[in-house]
Amino acid sequence: MVKARKYVVKDYFQGVPKLSDFEVVEEELPPLKDNEILVKAEWISVDPYLRAYNSQVNVPYDQFSYQVGLVQESKNPDYPVGSRVVSHKGWRNYTIINPKLNTELLETTYKLPDLHGLPNSLGVGAVGMPGATAYFGFLEICKPKPGETVVVSGAAGAVGSIVGQIAKIKGCKVIGFVGSDDKVQWLEKELKFDKAINYKTADVAKALKNAAPKGVDCYFDNVGGELSSVIINQMNVFGRVSVCGSISSYNDNLDNLPKATILQPAVVFRQLKVEGFIVSRWRERWPEAFADIIQWILSGKLKAREHITEGFDNLYKAFTGMLAGENFGKAVVKV
Amino acid sequence: MVKARKYVVKDYFQGVPKLSDFEVVEEELPPLKDNEILVKAEWISVDPYLRAYNSQVNVPYDQFSYQVGLVQESKNPDYPVGSRVVSHKGWRNYTIINPKLNTELLETTYKLPDLHGLPNSLGVGAVGMPGATAYFGFLEICKPKPGETVVVSGAAGAVGSIVGQIAKIKGCKVIGFVGSDDKVQWLEKELKFDKAINYKTADVAKALKNAAPKGVDCYFDNVGGELSSVIINQMNVFGRVSVCGSISSYNDNLDNLPKATILQPAVVFRQLKVEGFIVSRWRERWPEAFADIIQWILSGKLKAREHITEGFDNLYKAFTGMLAGENFGKAVVKV
Numbered sequence: 073m074v075k076a077r078k079y080v081v082k083d084y085f086q087g088v089p090k091l092s093d094f095e096v097v098e099e100e101l102p103p104l105k106d107n108e109i110l111v112k113a114e115w116i117s118v119d120p121y122l123r124a125y126n127s128q129v130n131v132p133y134d135q136f137s138y139q140v141g142l143v144q145e146s147k148n149p150d151y152p153v154g155s156r157v158v159s160h161k162g163w164r165n166y167t168i169i170n171p172k173l174n175t176e177l178l179e180t181t182y183k184l185p186d187l188h189g190l191p192n193s194l195g196v197g198a199v200g201m202p203g204a205t206a207y208f209g210f211l212e213i214c215k216p217k218p219g220e221t222v223v224v225s226g227a228a229g230a231v232g233s234i235v236g237q238i239a240k241i242k243g244c245k246v247i248g249f250v251g252s253d254d255k256v257q258w259l260e261k262e263l264k265f266d267k268a269i270n271y272k273t274a275d276v277a278k279a280l281k282n283a284a285p286k287g288v289d290c291y292f293d294n295v296g297g298e299l300s301s302v303i304i305n306q307m308n309v310f311g312r313v314s315v316c317g318s319i320s321s322y323n324d325n326l327d328n329l330p331k332a333t334i335l336q337p338a339v340v341f342r343q344l345k346v347e348g349f350i351v352s353r354w355r356e357r358w359p360e361a362f363a364d365i366i367q368w369i370l371s372g373k374l375k376a377r378e379h380i381t382e383g384f385d386n387l388y389k390a391f392t393g394m395l396a397g398e399n400f401g402k403a404v405v406k407v
Numbered sequence: 408m409v410k411a412r413k414y415v416v417k418d419y420f421q422g423v424p425k426l427s428d429f430e431v432v433e434e435e436l437p438p439l440k441d442n443e444i445l446v447k448a449e450w451i452s453v454d455p456y457l458r459a460y461n462s463q464v465n466v467p468y469d470q471f472s473y474q475v476g477l478v479q480e481s482k483n484p485d486y487p488v489g490s491r492v493v494s495h496k497g498w499r500n501y502t503i504i505n506p507k508l509n510t511e512l513l514e515t516t517y518k519l520p521d522l523h524g525l526p527n528s529l530g531v532g533a534v535g536m537p538g539a540t541a542y543f544g545f546l547e548i549c550k551p552k553p554g555e556t557v558v559v560s561g562a563a564g565a566v567g568s569i570v571g572q573i574a575k576i577k578g579c580k581v582i583g584f585v586g587s588d589d590k591v592q593w594l595e596k597e598l599k600f601d602k603a604i605n606y607k608t609a610d611v612a613k614a615l616k617n618a619a620p621k622g623v624d625c626y627f628d629n630v631g632g633e634l635s636s637v638i639i640n641q642m643n644v645f646g647r648v649s650v651c652g653s654i655s656s657y658n659d660n661l662d663n664l665p666k667a668t669i670l671q672p673a674v675v676f677r678q679l680k681v682e683g684f685i686v687s688r689w690r691e692r693w694p695e696a697f698a699d700i701i702q703w704i705l706s707g708k709l710k711a712r713e714h715i716t717e718g719f720d721n722l723y724k725a726f727t728g729m730l731a732g733e734n735f736g737k738a739v740v741k742v
Contacts, residue, residue, distance in 0.1 A: 336631030
């Protein structure tokens with residue numbers, strides 16, 4: 073008999089999620105039925121969307137997110153003991169899964185791709201949903217051309233840091249906005265962004281004008297709010313904006329969102345295209361992204377830094393730390 | 408020798424344009440050279456973009472806009488005396504034009520389409536730039552499907568009133584936002600909008616929820632600002648927003664635009680596509696729009712109401728009246 077532990081969200085978050093919004097519940101798992109596997113979580117993901125979707129799900133709910141797990145028992149020949157799977161079972165340490173019963177796009181359990189020796193944790197990061205988000209959200213919506221100027225906000229995060237590096241690979245000039253000078257250093261020195269700007273201390277409009285004197289062609293928006301208004305107001309004719317997230321407002325009530333400088337004048341006169349997306353849209357094509365990203369990492373063109381927190385009991389801490397911007401690269405918890 | 412009169416804009420507008428920002432200048436026109444025509448303006452257009460582009464042109468400048476004129480003398484066999492042309496020569500009564508020398512898209516002089524007996528003034532309205540704007544801006548960007556719910560702001564204007572009627576022709580449910588109860592009556596009774604809402608007196612969010620209980624699929628945005636934020640926050644997954652104008656902010660300084668509720672959360676979670684456009688993008692295809700619109704007017708499916716001001720000396724009054732929302736349909740000046 074296996075005892076599993078899971079985080080249940082009891083209440084709707086008000087502002088920053090509180091520890092008391094969660095309850096860790098223990099449950100006994102039944103014996104496996106045909107086609108089922110018992111999975112022990114090894115890496116659990118904390119991501120901005122866990123905050124954003126809280127208001128759109130009925131409480132109480134088991135905290136979803138991606139995890140990489142080891143198959144410990146199996147009644148499914150496709151998933152033998154010792155193999156690894158990626159699932160959306162989230163913040164729980166042991167799970168019984170019937171891979172054939174999860175049909176919703178994001179719920180699909182799939183085998184961890186062959187990582188060619190790279191860390192398995194990448195399965196919830198650069199070679200998982202965040203990597204696919206960066207890849208398709210940027211390439212499909214921004215359609216960047218070599219020589220164009222690309223701006224990324226939230227540029228030190230799991231998605232933003234990959235978007236900026238893909239933009240470099242595609243021959244673009246890349247400017248990243250981040251929230252600390254250490255992140256500025258990391259982006260410029262390690263990830264080879266052409267410029268990184270600390271939005272908390274810089275005169276954002278002026279700093280961007282200096283960094284992008286010819287204007288901005290593509291903007292990958294992770295944050296929303298006033299920073300995005302400033303950037304969008306410096307875009308060129310026929311510029312493209314890929315709206316991936318709005319993390320600056322995730323702790324706000326959806327009925328009382330903040331205000332920012334209007335976008336319409338820039339959108340009209342520069343004939344901009346602004347498109348939001350959820351990465352499940354390209355779910356069937358994720359393997360394309362993974363193949364390219366693995367290749368780029370192996371060849372040294374892309375760095376997939378991880379911000380690792382140890383311990384199942386530290387999931388809450390890792391989550392709120394990520395929301396506060398403590399992470400460099402992908403925030404992930406080692407169970 | 409012909410004496411021409413024209414409006415010159417001497418200063419950048421501050422807020423609402425002032426009469427003293429303009430000067431009426433008289434000039435003597437030289438004799439015609441080969442390929443030139445002498446055009447006497449009959450109908451001159453006043454449009455929101457005349458305000459919007461003021462800050463983007465160097466003063467002083469001759470006030471541009473579209474006009475329908477009669478060819479009075481001709482040294483160009485393609486444009487004989489007595490024929491009519493549409494040009495972008497704007498607020499002037501007599502003009503010498505060499506149609507072959509105007510190569511910029513919006514500057515092109517072209518023959519007034521055969522209006523099959525409809526008023527020539529339509530050449531600067533429903534069968535001119537505003538009609539093409541409504542037709543392509545709505546159909547190409549919103550790509551409406553029968554049964555979808557379409558919202559139009561600035562719905563009693565030259566463009567909005569046509570967009571709403573095209574949406575009805577395409578089998579959509581149409582809701583219009585306007586600034587007076589008289590306009591509500593006109594849209595609902597005469598133009599057969601499913602619903603019109605006075606944004607100045609209604610609880611906009613609530614009124615829209617009542618009118619569009621299934622949410623909004625397409626939004627044709629003429630106004631920008633908070634009204635647009637409210638509408639965009641009620642859009643359905645994969646909704647499309649065509650941003651045609653931002654008239655609510657045209658009297659504001661571009662360096663100090665107003666703030667409104669941010670759009671990013673709706674844009675991400677509903678995966679919206681928001682695109683701005685300038686109608687010159689489809690300049691070569693304008694005749695397609697004109698052919699359909701003429702047919703729709705002749706068959707009674709589309710009403711092209713005009714708000715006519717008499718007299719060259721009343722151009723300023725017609726312009727600021729249009730900016731203040733006094734017009735029902737297309738604002739035009741009869742010279």
